[in-house]
Amino acid sequence: MATAPPEANVLLRKTAGTRRRRAVSRAVDVVCTVAALAAVAVLLLVIASVAVKGAPALSLRLLTENPKVSPFGGNTGGIANSIVGSVILVVIASVIAVPMGVMVAIYTTEFAPPKVATGIRFALDILTGIPTIVIGVFIFSVLVVGAHQSGWAGAIALAIVELPVVARSDQEVLALVPRALHEAGVALGLKRWRIVLRVILPTAAGGLITGAVLGVARVAGETAPLIFTTSVFSNLGLTTNPSAALPNIPVTILSLSESPSPKDHAQAWAAALVLIVFVLLLSVTARAVHERSRAKLRG
Amino acid sequence: MTTSTPTPEVSGRDRNPFLARTKLADKLGERGLRICTFLAALLAVALVVWIVCKLVHSAWPAIDRFGLAFVVHRVWDPVTGQFGALPFLYGTALSSLLALLVATPVAIAIAIYLTELAPSFLRKPVAMLVELLAAIPSVILGLWGILVLGPFLGNHLEPFLKSFLGWLPLFSGTPSPYGMLNASIILTIMVLPIITSVTREVFQTTPVADKEGALALGATRWEMIKLVVLPQARPGLVGAVMLGLGRAIGEAIAVTQVIGNAAQIKASLFASGGTAAAQIASDFPSANPGVWQASLIYLAVILLVFSALANIAARLIVRHGTVR
């Protein structure tokens, strides 16, 4: 097979700017890759800062002792009360928000006429979009005005933030459950409520749990709902009664961060390390399980 | 053979107490589930309405006193009882716009990387890492802003910018660890993951046939993206930016930690300023009930309105644009 002379090769003939076009496309490739690297770098930078600065101040004492005010000011104790307080707040918030989120999701997928379902989704979207500081102000006006700060107020504020996260995730999950399961239940002669409770929910259980985990990850680090509702503490010891303001990690970090003392800063980093590890682990787990349960439901 | 045992017939079933109880349980269960879930949904919707009403009500002393002029009044002085939102609305607008200006192109670039460039084993991990940026609690980002970013800005970046670009009003003024620049950078980090993840989803819906059509015509990868991917992504992109905007204007904690919380409007990015959300966070604990507190709640109402608008706009634009 004779090869034709290269000058006649139309493929080698560059039209106006072929080289330039290829260079531009390659440049875009580089820019986009750099952008992705930069975003990951920022994430790692923040996490590394927290780890590097928080680890030295992290100690068993910090985690298990309550604050002790030294004569020179500053805390020579730990942040145990904040940890306990945060746990209590998140637990109460989740006990309110998770079941409610599941029920809202069940209502929109099982019972609501399409227009109503859209309206509810719309309301949930608005709820998601409300700045958390505004929710803090709202709960303050309703529960703290005329009374006093309390763990209940803080937890309810958190629940309002958590609810749409859980509800939206659960809606997605329930919508993925195949209609065939419904029909199988009907064919067996089951009434709808039994179908939902005995067939649909168990099938979606993994996804519903992920929804709850997503909700917890969302509110565990929230500060704004708490700064007007559970931020002023009467004593420094361990408080577990939600009727009083409960110390908590986010508010503690906030006040430590605004202090001029480097010792306080060190404690802030340590507390931040505890919080960020918790939140990131939850987030990663939730996302991984979310992917898997969605794949399972679909396939 | 004589037939003796009566077979259970309809009448017999009615008299069977076990089956009767089951029917009652069914009725109760059905109605119960319907009612419970309906109440939950109703409460969710009612909550939104309640929030709006309660806040307007609590803000009323200020709304009544200042009216809409609140939005343009420049002075915020609790001592003399003058409250004007302009410095904070300006700060909110400026910091959010700067954040979006930087985050949007970066988000588009990352989305292009994730959908077109990344090897398949890297896609999900990198996407997840970018999304994790959104999971960082804002108080921790603010802590980082005060103790890590702040000194870097005050001691290195801002003097550098001032020496080269100090003739621009934006970079005049005294370098400082706190201020508008710090806040804008923090906000950029916060909105980037949101815009990226929505944009990435939108890019992924580009039909393969359209992309192949462009490539078969002799387009380079970037030309294919320009011809096919970006045009069809336009509505979704706008929605993504709107969602990012909503996030940026509502962020209180991290901003209040780094912005300096000064009720002033300055041209320089190095100067302290304030945003509506940050001002609420910083002033509220010390504001005694009265006009001061009501003014802060008035700020909250304004925030509520704008973030709701941003959210609604995002939904509408996305729905309108993608309905073919």
Next chain:
Amino acid sequence: MNVTDSSRSETTATVSGHEVVAEHLNAYYGAFHAVLDVTVTFPANEVTAIIGPSGCGKSTLVRCINRMHEEVPGARAEGSITLDGHDIYDPAIDVTTVRRVIGMVFQKPNPFPTMSIFDNVAAGLRLAGAKRGRDLHDRVEQALVAVGLWDEVKDRLGRPGIGLSGGQQQRLCIARTVAVEPEVILMDEPCSALDPVGTLRIEELIDELKSRYTIVIVTHNMQQAARVANSTVFMLDGELVEHGPTAEIFTQPKDERTERYVTGKFG
């Protein structure tokens, strides 16, 4: 170019015609061997049809010719494909040039959805080098005339391309392809999404186009191959089973497998 082989009995290549030759072509999707050692010549200014059951590798073969195959992650091709003797996989050439010179029309019409009729046809031209005004307009018009669409759309060039009927959209895509003056046109089942009227018009168009381009058409419709193609290639399980003048393939196939396929015994 005078290559003698048994498949080219009737037409003689014109000097300006362009011939595509594949030699020992192997194509893979990851570990899956989709095209097995195929050697075939697509003669200049002729229509060659490729027929075969689903999954036989005909689309893959054709996508190697304009190097679209390599866009699939994990896909690769080995062997040689030459256009007029020039290797299209030569590292010195740019793949976008290959694709401009060897155009492709797809199974489902894919006009750019956000663009007008005019912009669709002009898209390739603008890529290859910005042309403005009169020159661009003339070339768009020429392309639309060549596919027989000009009279139907000349008053609505600004309207969206996707507003046309299926058959019109496919002719729009062909116009888009010929506007950049390729030498070869590849067609991957171009009529399977169209109704009989649309199909007929495309087939008539193919007959007109072959005087200017070398055409390779993948089709699962044997009657279509009989109508439009000078020669036909039959593929089965990635292998080239037989290649000959269309009439021979359908009436006197040399291979038993070809005979089974064209008589409908399978596939």
